[in-house]
Amino acid sequence: MLKLGVPSKGRLMEKTFDWFGARGVGLRKSGSDREYAGAVDGFDGIELVLLSAGEIPRELAAGNIHLGVTGSDLVREKLANWDSRVAELAPMGFGGADLIIAVPQGWVDVNTLDDLDAAAAAFRRKHGFRLRIATKYHRLVREFLREQGVADYQIVDSQGATEGTVKNETAEAIADITSTGETLRANGLKILDDGLIHASQATLFRGLRNNWTDEQRAKLKALQLVLGI
Ligand SMILES: Nc1ncnc2c1ncn2[C@@H]1O[C@H](COP(=O)(O)OP(=O)(O)OP(=O)(O)O)[C@@H](O)[C@H]1O
Numbered sequence: 001m002l003k004l005g006v007p008s009k010g011r012l013m014e015k016t017f018d019w020f021g022a023r024g025v026g027l028r029k030s031g032s033d034r035e036y037a038g039a040v041d042g043f044d045g046i047e048l049v050l051l052s053a054g055e056i057p058r059e060l061a062a063g064n065i066h067l068g069v070t071g072s073d074l075v076r077e078k079l080a081n082w083d084s085r086v087a088e089l090a091p092m093g094f095g096g097a098d099l100i101i102a103v104p105q106g107w108v109d110v111n112t113l114d115d116l117d118a119a120a121a122a123f124r125r126k127h128g129f130r131l132r133i134a135t136k137y138h139r140l141v142r143e144f145l146r147e148q149g150v151a152d153y154q155i156v157d158s159q160g161a162t163e164g165t166v167k168n169e170t171a172e173a174i175a176d177i178t179s180t181g182e183t184l185r186a187n188g189l190k191i192l193d194d195g196l197i198h199a200s201q202a203t204l205f206r207g208l209r210n211n212w213t214d215e216q217r218a219k220l221k222a223l224q225l226v227l228g229i
């Protein structure tokens with residue numbers, strides 16, 4: 001059996017079912033609405049596993065599932081050296097969202113990462129501590145800011161309602177996912193001109209752990225043929 005991990009709820013789950021269904025592979029929840037059991041119609045040898053989108057990267061890397069659908073942002077955030085542990089088989093064209101850095105609209109002189117760097121140095125001199133960036137994307141934000149030469153900041157963890165941290169004065173800037181931009185606007189924040197960290201979308205991945213049988217490798221080839229990827 002090839003184990004396929006799919007997000008267990010919401011839009012990502014439904015659109016994943018639609019994407020496979022449009023290619024002749026039927027995925028569905030098999031139990032009651034609240035039960036996380038799945039079934040596959042129209043293709044033998046695949047087992048559907050319903051999981052939290054955030055856990056799918058780790059399960060792929062561990063070899064507990066062979067294939068998985070999740071956001072490209074989550075794979076990069078959850079796995080160090082992600083591309084040595086999983087491989088992208090197909091971008092799926094939904095679940096699009098941008099991971100960005102945003103600052104208060106009132107910071108009229110701060111529009112770029114260079115401006116942020118200067119503001120961060122000034123902030124530290126004035127307040128005696130580093131400018132705080134609230135995010136749940138610790139790895140991606142650290143890597144991005146290191147590459148861009150911004151150093152004088154600290155990350156504060158925020159697992160939800162991240163845009164509210166600035167008004168609540170627990171952070172000066174944020175890094176989060178945005179799609180329509182409504183939440184940023186409603187919280188008086190603006191995206192830095194060069195503040196796009198990653199443009200994410202739902203993606204089908206395979207794990208690269210070397211624990212596959214010949215039969216499983218052949219099964220993946222057959223599936224790729226059916227899906228046209
Ligand atoms: N508007 C949006 N807001 C949040 N995430 C979005 C949005 N649009 C697309 N996504 C993507 O959806 C994925 C997150 O999905 P979800 O919140 O179900 O994951 P999760 O954190 O594992 O959830 P849970 O732990 O509650 O099961 C990410 O890849 C993210 O980029």
Ligand SMILES: O=P(O)(O)OC[C@H]1O[C@H](OP(=O)(O)OP(=O)(O)O)[C@H](O)[C@@H]1O
Binds near residue numbers: 162163176179184
């Ligand atoms: O650009 P927009 O269309 O306004 O969407 C972006 C918002 O949606 C997400 O939050 P979600 O409601 O999924 O909950 P979360 O805060 O737990 O991530 C994300 O974290 C942003 O807050």
